[in-house]
Amino acid sequence: MSAIPDSAAHLSVDAIRVGYQLGRTMQEIVHDLSFTLQRGQIGCLLGQSGCGKTTVLRAIAGFESLISGSITLGGKELSGAQHTAAPETRHVGVVFQDYALFPHLSVADNLAFGLRGLSAQERQSRVARLLSLVGLTSQEKKFPHELSGGQQQRVALARALAPQPDLLLLDEPFSNLDVDLRERLATEVRDILKEIGTTAVLVTHDQHEAFAIADQIGVMQNGAIVQWDNAYNLYHRPATRFVADFIGLGVFTTGTIDPAQQHVNIELGSLPLCHGMESCDANAQGQVDVLLRADDVIHDDASPLQAEVVRKAFRGAEFLYTLKLKSGQQVLALVPSHHDHALGERIGIRLEADHVVTFAKTN
Numbered sequence: 612m613s614a615i616p617d618s619a620a621h622l623s624v625d626a627i628r629v630g631y632q633l634g635r636t637m638q639e640i641v642h643d644l645s646f647t648l649q650r651g652q653i654g655c656l657l658g659q660s661g662c663g664k665t666t667v668l669r670a671i672a673g674f675e676s677l678i679s680g681s682i683t684l685g686g687k688e689l690s691g692a693q694h695t696a697a698p699e700t701r702h703v704g705v706v707f708q709d710y711a712l713f714p715h716l717s718v719a720d721n722l723a724f725g726l727r728g729l730s731a732q733e734r735q736s737r738v739a740r741l742l743s744l745v746g747l748t749s750q751e752k753k754f755p756h757e758l759s760g761g762q763q764q765r766v767a768l769a770r771a772l773a774p775q776p777d778l779l780l781l782d783e784p785f786s787n788l789d790v791d792l793r794e795r796l797a798t799e800v801r802d803i804l805k806e807i808g809t810t811a812v813l814v815t816h817d818q819h820e821a822f823a824i825a826d827q828i829g830v831m832q833n834g835a836i837v838q839w840d841n842a843y844n845l846y847h848r849p850a851t852r853f854v855a856d857f858i859g860l861g862v863f864t865t866g867t868i869d870p871a872q873q874h875v876n877i878e879l880g881s882l883p884l885c886h887g888m889e890s891c892d893a894n895a896q897g898q899v900d901v902l903l904r905a906d907d908v909i910h911d912d913a914s915p916l917q918a919e920v921v922r923k924a925f926r927g928a929e930f931l932y933t934l935k936l937k938s939g940q941q942v943l944a945l946v947p948s949h950h951d952h953a954l955g956e957r958i959g960i961r962l963e964a965d966h967v968v969t970f971a972k973t974n
């Protein structure tokens with residue numbers, strides 16, 4: 612599923628195919644991929660290593676030509692099947708994974724580097740504003756090696772924003788940072804981009820990062836976007852089994868449709884078919900796979916339904932329990948961490964699903 616081209620969009624990526632020349636043959640990596648962003652929106656391409664995220668970003672930056680399709684920014688076509696505007700003419704900023712700062716220049720000079728066309732006074736005031744925006748005013752005289760990874764990434768962001776690009780591209784910008792810092796910095800970067808209203812596209816394989824920063828996320832599989840949506844819908848209304856599996860924590864459990872009642876019966880109880888779903892196969896028959904998220908299974912001491920704790924992972928505020936049902940099927944449950952149960956213990960659970968997601972059975 613791909614986005615419908617939108618003529619009012621600021622960035623429009625329309626049915627692009629991109630590949631690499633290997634000897635005499637063109638190996639197509641990105642197939643018929645489309646999405647749009649309004650001015651000031653932040654989009655994210657999320658997917659496993661090798662699915663083609665960076666290739667899309669490189670095509671938007673102008674480093675790769677298109678086999679077919681088009682890329683339009685602010686109403687102007689940057690790439691089509693016949694032409695590729697040079698990267699330096701696109702008004703597109705790029706933040707790379709390795710920051711790519713100039714090691715011999717101070718923080719302030721790194722930021723001023725792309726502003727040589729401005730007067731000294733304008734340059735100074737833009738650098739001062741950006742330093743304050745990224746919270747590095749007191750570090751302006753330092754050199755990159757004197758900064759932490761998170762600070763270096765903020766300098767890279769400020770440097771890319773300095774020429775006031777029409778679009779900012781971020782290629783796995785947080786992957787060199789600690790997991791804890793990644794999500795925090797992603798939220799900070801979102802606040803900064805929103806404050807100045809910059810349209811941006813980020814690529815990452817980390818869904819928490821994507822959730823923290825993006826308005827719209829495209830889940831990629833084998834060079835195509837399989838769902839372009841907001842984080843809530845990707846989690847609660849996954850369009851395909853791949854998205855359901857890739858996003859969030861959950862298991863598939865076997866369900867049997869009761870067509871008369873429009874319910875699906877699973878070992879844990881009965882769920883209204885398609886509950887909370889805008890699109891769903893209400894005519895499904897027989898057996899289906901039902902997606903059960905870890906937050907659909909609630910720990911409840913008063914429930915007569917019991918399951919055995921077979922695995923537990925402490926996550927601070929919660930435990931992620933893997934629970935074995937009577938049949939041997941396993942489900943996941945996120946439980947507040949003051950409920951500390953031992954492996955092998957049987958605990959009461961009940962079902963509480965806001966969205967009932969089913970897929971055709973695979974085995």
Ligand SMILES: Nc1ncnc2c1ncn2[C@@H]1O[C@H](COP(=O)(O)OP(=O)(O)OP(=O)(O)O)[C@@H](O)[C@H]1O
Pocket residue numbers: 631632640658659660661662663664665666667816
């Ligand atoms: N310059 C190139 N020449 C030939 N093939 C390439 C080139 N760059 C990338 N590829 C191939 O294109 C495919 C997609 O690569 P790409 O870097 O776009 O994926 P990705 O999703 O960004 O992966 P990662 O998360 O690992 O960076 C891979 O199979 C890769 O080997």
